[in-house]
Amino acid sequence: MDYLYLFLGFVILLYSGDLLVKGGVALSSHFKISTLVVGVTVVSFGTSAPELFVSLDAALHGSPDIAIGNVVGSNIANIALVLGFTAILMPLPVRSNSIIFDWPFMMGASLLFYLFVLNQHLETYEGIIFVAILIGFMVWTIWKSRTENRGAAIEFRSAKYSMFVSFLLIVIASVGLYYGANLLVGSAKNIALNFGVSERVVGLTLVAFGTSVPELATSAVAAYKKEMDISVGNIIGSNIFNICGVLGVTSIIKNIFITQPIITFDLLIMLGVSFLLFLLILPVHNGKLHRWKGFLLLSVYVSYVYIVFAK
Numbered sequence: 001m002d003y004l005y006l007f008l009g010f011v012i013l014l015y016s017g018d019l020l021v022k023g024g025v026a027l028s029s030h031f032k033i034s035t036l037v038v039g040v041t042v043v044s045f046g047t048s049a050p051e052l053f054v055s056l057d058a059a060l061h062g063s064p065d066i067a068i069g070n071v072v073g074s075n076i077a078n079i080a081l082v083l084g085f086t087a088i089l090m091p092l093p094v095r096s097n098s099i100i101f102d103w104p105f106m107m108g109a110s111l112l113f114y115l116f117v118l119n120q121h122l123e124t125y126e127g128i129i130f131v132a133i134l135i136g137f138m139v140w141t142i143w144k145s146r147t148e149n150r151g152a153a154i155e156f157r158s159a160k161y162s163m164f165v166s167f168l169l170i171v172i173a174s175v176g177l178y179y180g181a182n183l184l185v186g187s188a189k190n191i192a193l194n195f196g197v198s199e200r201v202v203g204l205t206l207v208a209f210g211t212s213v214p215e216l217a218t219s220a221v222a223a224y225k226k227e228m229d230i231s232v233g234n235i236i237g238s239n240i241f242n243i244c245g246v247l248g249v250t251s252i253i254k255n256i257f258i259t260q261p262i263i264t265f266d267l268l269i270m271l272g273v274s275f276l277l278f279l280l281i282l283p284v285h286n287g288k289l290h291r292w293k294g295f296l297l298l299s300v301y302v303s304y305v306y307i308v309f310a311k
Contacts (some may be wrong), residue, residue, distance in 0.1 A: 005183045010176075011184075013180040015176065016050075018214065019173035026169075039121045048238045051074050054184060055067040056181075056246075056250045065262070068262055069199070069203025070208050070211060070243075071208075071246050073203060074212050075274075076204075077209070077215075078238055082215045083232070083294070084297030088291050092288065095232070106239050107274055110271055112130075113130075113243050114267050118263065120258050121257055122255065131245070146304075176205075183309060188206055191206075243266055266308075273300060
């Protein structure tokens with residue numbers, strides 16, 4: 001039954017994340033926010049919601065390796081798997097804002113995360129700092145976008161749903177994410193125990209992949225529809241949300257213990273993959289993720305998963 005519950009949890013998270021994105025994008029249309037900002041804020045928050053519910057549920061039920069591994073593994077998967085796979089489908093142009101502002105913010109949050117957990121704990125005050133940074137990032141990004149667009153003749157899309165329906169979709173999606181997270185964490189933990197696989201490995205691979213499915217689906221569909229800003233912005237924004245939002249909120253509610261292998265190996269891989277992304281999206285102007293770069297990122301992810309299981 002655990003495999004059935006695991007699959008059911010994945011499905012619920014996928015569809016709930018999709019509903020949350022639809023409701024969030026519709027709301028953003030009402031507020032007239034640009035596509036890139038939608039990708040970095042609204043869409044990335046929606047696709048990161050599964051990570052939030054899964055990590056919070058895992059921490060509250062005494063599975064810190066799943067809580068931390070889910071975020072670290074998801075950030076690795078978002079760049080190496082999701083962006084790699086999307087770039088193979090369709091080469092992705094990268095806006096200068098993503099390189100000049102969004103990537104440095106993501107890297108800064110990642111480095112701060114690494115410094116915070118060197119003592120093997122993520123504590124309440126550190127969670128508060130993360131949440132404050134996230135709020136500042138969102139406010140600054142939205143303000144900057146609205147300021148730049150105020151004098152420009154930009155045609156915004158009309159909202160697909162009314163304000164009421166948009167909020168309703170978000171509420172339904174939130175409920176689905178809660179129950180989907182419960183199913184996913186519980187079944188993944190049981191499978192790990194039955195096969196003698198550590199919770200760290202399950203969190204970094206199986207659970208992380210499951211919670212990255214919304215990012216994968218959103219970025220692939222966005223690329224297919226030529227919404228390139230959402231594809232790249234969604235991933236960078238999602239990684240920022242995972243660290244500042246997911247771990248921030250989770251550690252405020254319950255302090256999280258981090259095992260040494262995550263600090264000395266997995267976190268360093270996450271930082272390395274983030275820096276590799278920077279190299280691949282240069283130059284600042286007319287940067288592009290070509291198909292060969294997508295294959296490179298995907299090969300990095302496959303190699304990482306192999307090493308994690310082989311260790």
